[in-house]
Amino acid sequence: MNESKNFLRTIVEEDLKSGKYKEIVTRFPPEPNGFPHIGHAKSIFINFGIAKDYNGHCNLRMDDTNPTKEDTKYVEALKDAVEWLGYEWDKSVRFTSDYFPQIHDYAIQLIKMGKAYVDSLSEEEIREYRGTVTEAGKRSKYAQRSVEENLDLFERMKKGEFKEGEHILRAKIDMSAANMKMRDPLMYRIRHVEHFRTGDEWAVYPMYDFAHCLSDYIEGVTHSICTLEFENNRDIYNWVLDTLELTPPRPYQHEFARLGINYTVMSKRKLLELVEGGQVSGWDDPRLPTIAGYRRKGYTPESIITFCDSVGIAKANSMVDVAQLEFCIRDDLNTKVPRVMCVLDPIKVTIENYEGSESIDASYYPEDVPKEGIRALPFSREIYIERDDFNENPPKGYFRLTPEQPVRLKHAYIISCKEVIKDTNGKTVEIIAEYSPASKSGSDTSGIKVKSAIQWVSAAEAKEVEVRLYDRLFSVEAPQGVEDINPDSLKIIKNALIEPAVISERPDERFQFERQGYFYADPVDYTTQKPVFNKIVGLKDSYSKKKKATPVKTQEKKVQIDGEVVAMSEKQQVLFDKYTSELKLNSEVANTLARDENLSSFYEQTLVELNSPVNLANIVTNEVAREIKETSVDTLKFTAKQIAELVKMIDDKTISNKIAKQVFEEMAKSGENPEKIVEAKGLVQISDPAKISPIIDEIIAKNPDNVAKFKAGNKKLLGFFVGQVLKATGGKANPQVVNKLVAEKLK
């Protein structure tokens, strides 16, 4: 289903190709402490989707390590959400609590290895000892306890001999780690609380950081996919699995950006606030971004999945426009759902010249929807139309009924307005109209041209229904709290009028109310006696959009202030001066070199080998710098001497800069001598125009379109042709020569 690539899929594919894993195992691991929302849907889509597409499997695991917050009703909601979205989890639902015994054993093992200890500092002390982001922490004196003492204490913690907070099990890592999470993270805490599954069997519970990686490992998970805020926890994840020296394969953690949608809130806390504050009717309120909410509103699981697919997976924090979600549900429903007529704000129309009544066979679907089905549509002298569809003083561009302009009643006749009846306040209460007998839909011989066809219902047969019009819950893009709530997020229309077939036949539970939007028979409140419809989403409406003056956003270009650059030390300054004046390096290169001791000393070494200061400097500041950044100076595979040899070949024009890059990469990987690499791969530069020329001709012949574009003035394309030639020669053609020749030939 999914051809779109993202960084996770790339990783998975590489791991499969390299044989790191034979089969992909993912997992969706929510804590059962709240109702799932569309953010969970994204995670479900990613985890189950990847497993499915790569023939692996995905586990559904409840991460129930904190008994104070969790409940079985949430696990039901979570299971429900996964099923509704159309996924199947592997075997039965798993629980971290099922692994408590194993996780406990691993903790014992860590204690025995001297890698974990029971700390007895108070909560406050622990916080103090942890230090701050800029200052190292200090280790608790209890960290010196013997293995035996730790084992004994931990055993007694487990048995429930201590009060909560009295002791805690910590990993012994590094109290001065730059990553705060690594400052002896807590692994087990005492909790005298009933766990919804294990009851009072345990008095200690593992923390997320200890339980999660091990649960993944126990389940044979290969790719542990989570959201960005766990990036800092990855070090612990790896530390636990590595120090335990578990038999491979082991899982690795990968993070993606969580889903944000504008005009709504996604955090558990804010959602809870809305539910408890009574701003919404419950967790399944159709205005909420919860799975239950979307479901009750009438969204299809397919539309949620396509939405998740369409927003992509990346690492940049982002806020997706709701319009994208709305597009997905409209697009899905458009081809699935029958069209019916419903009048939300009725005004009576009496068709003077019509007598009696008739039944019209009307198709449920427009011609462009490949589905069939008709219903009987009663027509009579008295009908209702939408108040909006009549205007006595129409603005320009109004297509509907006016005293001068006739309109078609969808599936029926063309009518025109004869008289407008008003009450004492001047409000229109009825329209007296006339119909054209020859204009019947499907057999129109009247010749009357209308600009629009409107929905209507027959007065006698129409059924009264309740329609709930939902709009976005918040009126601002990034709502902070209840103060941003949209006061018009729900409009209830108690007595809308709908054609009778909808109530008696109900061919489906979702409908398009012609010209208005998609609606869903409310799964809770709907009864045949008192039908209730929820608005899923409105149709696109380019008319009302046009009416509203679109505010033109003037985007000012942001002016960026450059920060101050740290001054050079005296030593660096001396080097810099030497590089610029003696060696004639440009100031930028000299600057980079002078400021980095590793780089400058490497550079000095190359200088001893070859007198080509500028080219050497360029390679060192750009290429060598990267290798040092990625690994470190000590692990470089190549030597300064080899770099000098490489530069010599550039100076000799044996190889081009482009080839040099290729050669350098090989050197960085294998540590082979540059001459050897050049020889082995036959990378000698081709500069002879006679040899290059025919290749260029061929490329030009193959790309007539681009030649035309180039001649039309698209000068960028020169690069395209040069690139093609270089590709054809395996990078060996001299690019300067190619450039010159191509430019000549294309003139």
Next chain:
RNA sequence: UGGGGUAUCGCCAAGCGGUAAGGCACUAGUUUUUGGUACUGGUAUUCGGGGGUUCGAAUCCCUCUACCCCAUCCA
């Protein structure tokens, strides 16, 4: 302030040294008995800013800026 991330169109997002994909939104037009749908076109001379390397840079190097995450016995 230390560490870890991120920055490509109004909103998402591909891209990994050789012509800046795609979707949403917007916009113009064609078809239309839904001001819907479908279809056709238009929308980034430029990738957070500034330098550098290269024949060629969104991609490599340096530097600055902005935003997010980390100092719960939550996950």
